[in-house]
Amino acid sequence: MDSEEVSDHHIDYPALWEYVIQAPHCREQYSVHGPDHWLRVERNGCILAARTGAKAHIVRLFALFHDSKRLNEGHDPGHGSRGGKFARELHGHFFELSDEDLSLLIYACNTHTEGVHHDDPTIGTCWDSDRLDIGRVGMRPSSAYMSTDFAKEIADYGTTQPWLHLAETYLDDPISHHLKYRNWGEN
Ligand SMILES: [Fe+2]
Numbered sequence: 487m488d489s490e491e492v493s494d495h496h497i498d499y500p501a502l503w504e505y506v507i508q509a510p511h512c513r514e515q516y517s518v519h520g521p522d523h524w525l526r527v528e529r530n531g532c533i534l535a536a537r538t539g540a541k542a543h544i545v546r547l548f549a550l551f552h553d554s555k556r557l558n559e560g561h562d563p564g565h566g567s568r569g570g571k572f573a574r575e576l577h578g579h580f581f582e583l584s585d586e587d588l589s590l591l592i593y594a595c596n597t598h599t600e601g602v603h604h605d606d607p608t609i610g611t612c613w614d615s616d617r618l619d620i621g622r623v624g625m626r627p628s629s630a631y632m633s634t635d636f637a638k639e640i641a642d643y644g645t646t647q648p649w650l651h652l653a654e655t656y657l658d659d660p661i662s663h664h665l666k667y668r669n670w671g672e673n
């Protein structure tokens with residue numbers, strides 16, 4: 487299967503998200519590295535992909551997996567590689583990627599804490615999507631840490647608000663997207 491044949495239609499996002507959220511983890515419901523964060527990273531990625539040339543389906547999968555295997559909320563070295571390994575384990579079950587796309591996804595997960603900038607638009611967009619969500623811990627995004635010109639523009643502006651509509655290509659409701667799993671963990 488080449489990458490031209492792969493579309494979002496091959497990815498069962500709802501089932502995949504449910505599975506990953508329920509998998510063993512250390513996250514609290516409102517964890518700074520938990521599902522709320524993943525959803526904001528996904529939304530950032532869908533906004534950025536409109537202009538960066540990134541493969542949106544890879545960025546969306548990165549959003550879900552990159553922090554999915556944290557053992558704690560601190561430095562946690564190796565959590566990116568564990569997330570990448572988890573993505574490889576689930577490949578073929580909830581999603582099917584070309585070899586090239588699977589490599590991109592796993593590389594982006596593995597290196598998202600160590601890497602600074604990357605020229606590949608998909609990898610750069612993955613990392614930028616994560617770093618644009620730094621506001622959740624009271625920090626302002628910095629354009630110095632962004633790989634893509636569009637993410638630099640958003641970081642300098644300070645919020646994604648003016649560009650939320652760009653995510654409508656992929657998300658039903660970009661404004662409330664990050665609240666989708668708000669009740670996760672409650673019985
Ligand atoms: Fe991370």
Ligand SMILES: [Fe+2]
Pocket residue numbers: 519523527552553616
């Ligand atoms: Fe993250």
